[in-house]
Every structure is written in C-alpha cells, then in structure tokens.
Amino acid sequence: MADTSLAAAAAPAFRFSATETLKHVVLVLGAIIVLLPFYVMISFAMKSPAEIMQQTGGFFGTQAAFVDHYCVKLGNPESACMVNPIAYNFTQAFTKAPLLRYLLNGVIVTASIFFIQVIVAMPAAYALAKLRFWGREAVFGLVLFGLLIPVHAIALPLYVMLAKLGLTNTYAALIIPWTISVFGIFLMRQFFMTVPDDLIDAARMDGMSEFSIIWKVMLPTAIPALLAFAIFSVVAHWNDYFWPRIVITGARDLFTPPLGLREFKGDIDGNNYGPMMASALVIVTPLIAAFLVAQRRFIEGITLSGMK
Amino acid sequence: MPGRYAHLWFIGPALVLMLAILVLPILVAFGLSFTDYGLGNGQTDFVGLDNYTAIFHKRSFAKMFGATFRYVLVVAPVSVALGLGAALMVNSLGRIGEIYKTIYFLPVMAALIAMAIVWELALHPELGVVNRLLATGCGSPLELWPWYAQGCTDGFPFWLNDKRYAIWTVAFIGVWQAFGFNMVLYLAGLTSVPRDLYHAAEMDGAMSSWERFRLVTWPALGPTTVFVVTITLIRSFQVFDTVEAFYPTGGGPSKSAYVMMFAIYEKGIQQNLLGLGAALTMVFLGFVMILTLAQRWLVERRVHY
Known part of the structure; x- marks a missing residue:
C-alpha cells in the first residue's frame, strides 16, 4: 500500500521494519504452499520407483542406477538393465504413451484455433468498428450476448450437434467450437475504434480494397492487442x-496433452509415479517457461478479460 | 470506395459461427431438455418437465447442488480475499514483490489436470508429502489444536478419500489455482487508485493504514472487485478437471464432490441421458446468466470515484 512505500522512500535504506518482515513471512509461507506440487512433480520425475515408495533420496534422489524389472522380464541380464532414474522416467514417459504425438496434437489444435479465431474475428471487428451498415447494432448485440455464455457450459448440445454430423473423434471436433471468439471480436473492435478514420480514408484513396485495409493497415496497428489475445x-x-475429454473418446491419435496425461494415469501399472510426473512436467513446462521469459x-x- | 457489400463478407463468417456455436446449442439444449433423447436410441419421447423435476427432487441432484455450492462458496470468497491480500502486500513491497507475483501466478499457467494429478500424489495418505509434513509438526505446540493432536495419534486424514474432507480438499486446490489470477487483477486495479486520494485521506486524519484502506483503497477497487468476484464465481461453477481426475466415476466418496459440470458429463456423455444432461445444462446456464447480469447491473449503477 501507499503508506509503506512512501515511508520506505523517506526512511534510510535497509532499516529493519517489522511490518515488512511480517509481510515477507506471510508471502513466503504462501509461496511454499503454491510451490509444493511443483516441488513434488519435479522431485518425483527425478527419482527411482524405490525412492518414491520409501520416501528417501531428498529432492533430487540419489541418482543411483537401479534395475528395470520390465527389462529383466524380457530376458535381458540384470547388468544390462541398470538405468538412471531421470533417464528411465523420461524415456518411459515418451515410450509408454505417444507423448510426442500428444504434444504435436496440442500444437496443431491450439495453433489452428488461434488462426481461425483471428481470421474470423478481425474482419468482423473491423466492420463493427469502422463500417456503417444495416443491422450493425444487432450483430454487436449478439457479440455482447455471446460474452455471457461460457462455451464449456453448452458443451453437451455442441457435442450432440457434432455427433450428428459424425465429427466426434476428429481434429474438427477439437477446433470448431472455439473458432468463434466473441471475446476476440469485442476486444479487437474496441481497439479498432481508436484507430483514426483518416488512416483508413487515406488507404482507400490509395485504392486499397477493404480487405487489404484489414490485413495491411488495421492488423499492424493491432499487434500488441493481438499478441495478448x-x-x-x-x-x-x-x-x-474438459472439451477434448468430451469429443475424443478412445482415438488416441487425437489426444491432446491433458487427455494423454489423464490416460497415462489410468494406465500406469502399480505405483509407477516417476514416469507420470515426468509426463506432467513435459506438458506443463512449455507454457511455464514461456511465462517466465515473457x-x-x-x-x-x-x-x-479483466481490462475494460 | 468501400465495396457496397464488403461488410457482408466481413461479418458473415462471424455471424454464422455465432449463431451455430453459441445460439443454436442453447436452443438445442432447451428442446432436448423436455425429451428422453439419447444418441442411437430408436425413439425419442417428449417427457415434459420430468427432467427438471428429477433435478430438483432426486437425492443425487440434491448432493450435486450441495457439492457445487460448497465448492463455489469456499473458492470464490477465499480466492478473492487471498488475491486482494496478496496484491496489497506485493504492491507495497515494490520490486522485491515481483518474485511473489511470479510464483503466485504459476498455478494459473500450469495445466490444471496435470497439477490435479500431482496434488493427488501429494495428498496420498502414505506417499504424500502433505501428511508427512503435518507429521513433522507432532510433538510441537501445534498439538494444542485438538484436530492436530488427533491427527498425530490416529493418523492424518485421507484427504481426497474421506467424505468429510473430499469437497473441501478439492476446494482448497481450486483456491490454490485461482487466487494468483485474482491477485493480478487486483494489482492492475491498484495502479488506477489516484495517489492524491491517499494524501487527501491523510489530511482528513486517516492515519492508520487500515483507515486508508477502508476509506480509499477499498472503495476505489470497487469496480475491480465486482469483476473479480463475478469471474471467480463463474469459473468456480465450472469446476471439472480436478473432480474428474480424482473421481473418474461417481463424483467422490458418497458423491460428496459431485459438482455440476461433472454431473452434466456423467449423465450426458457417460450415460447417454442427453435429455437430462440438457436440462442440467439449462439450469447451469441459468446460474451463469444470473451472475453475469447481476455484475452488469452492479457495474452500471455503481458510484465511480
């Protein structure tokens, strides 16, 4: 709050402050609870099954090689089946289930959704912001109405419709419900409203078509908003x-990372948590890493969604 | 010159998709909710209000409302309060505060399904780090707390598998996931509190930080709070990932974590009772609409500073 920052500015540096210390104590306790599952995930991804079961080895595990019993069962001598826990956990994560395929699906689906959302939303937002036509208010009203409806809430009728079209268990089913982002339209419209009309008129004078105005004039001005979106x-x-769980039933080829991880959990034999935590880590890391960078x-x- | 019909090309796709993906499903759900429709069933009959009657009279749905409201009524207020508290503290610490902001935001970024699986392991009665941590506190003054002492002698709870704890544990994870998001919204809100107001409040004799919070910060955060509360309510109504991860069938011990989204999934998808699922969808939409309209109403009539 303002009082302490003002006080801090006035006071000499490094003065001990009871309030500040107390705040740090509370925030550190909070941070410990927040980080707890991340700690468990990373630690278990590095430990051998025995270390997990016996709760030994600390955070990193001892990293001592252990015998992979499955490898022995296949008829190999024990000496050939010694594996390092980290290597074991991650190889299992990638071989027990087609994790790479899941990651690829995740990339395909999220990228397609985003591109279609932009292709649909940009022109609509431009028209709503800068063109005058009959029914514009009604369309904008529909956008505002759409903002009221979380797509997850209408998942069931959407599922029925897609099933009737024979589209369950396809990429299309994963993508279609998200192709329209009323939020994206709303956001872009608000942004385009601030673009001066002169800029558009000048482009028209230059003989640009409305279509190229959207992509060559409006889009570049909207880059920051587009990036955030x-x-x-x-x-x-x-x-x-939730949505992949509903429309993808059994077709493993189409599993997205969250679905694959969930399936992995159902499949693990006994208490083989190391590989499962390794999978979880692989799935969570891309976004966390990107987040830490930017x-x-x-x-x-x-x-x-909170900006107004 | 703009083409006369350019707007049709621009608006058309969005309009068609909005109607097909947002409006039509509501009509479909509304229609189906009066039938006993199921995919692949030979015949579909009109059953009037039977589905709705079932929802408001059957015991399992009473449990559903119980679990959903318990969850929402814990997660929403607690994660809003923690979000506000964290934002105020982080904000007052200046640059060092940034590190807490980063940490608290991590759960928002991580796939909830993955973290749910990790939590399940952390809360595991034997292997879990949570009960092991609690056990290290045994013998300390913490045992003065009767609940803690009992845990030390009889073992700590089986969090997710005990019907007395299940929904609260799921709610705890909901708070864990949500409060960082609320914190960030409040931090954005705090930047827009006019500095002069603090000086003015001081002139008027509001010396303690609590007074300044009560007289300046809290009222100025009004619009943020309305938004944060609504979005948290709507999101917590939609809880599904954690419940499905912990209890793939049945909705937890004695259905104590049988939340609404899970009920829709179970009835509609697993059991192919699409009529009933559609009725649940309509009830669910009703809740969400009421919340959002209440928010808009509050925002519009609110006195701004």
Missing part, C-alpha cells in the same frame, strides 16, 4: 481438458 487463447486451449506479456494476456 494469442497468449490468452493458447494458454486456455493448451490446458483445456512474464509481463503473459500476465497482460491472461488478464485480458
């Missing part, structure tokens, strides 16, 4: 579990 969209769909942009993007 990209982050918003990619994070939401990379992490989405924190400000990510926070901007994710909280986009």
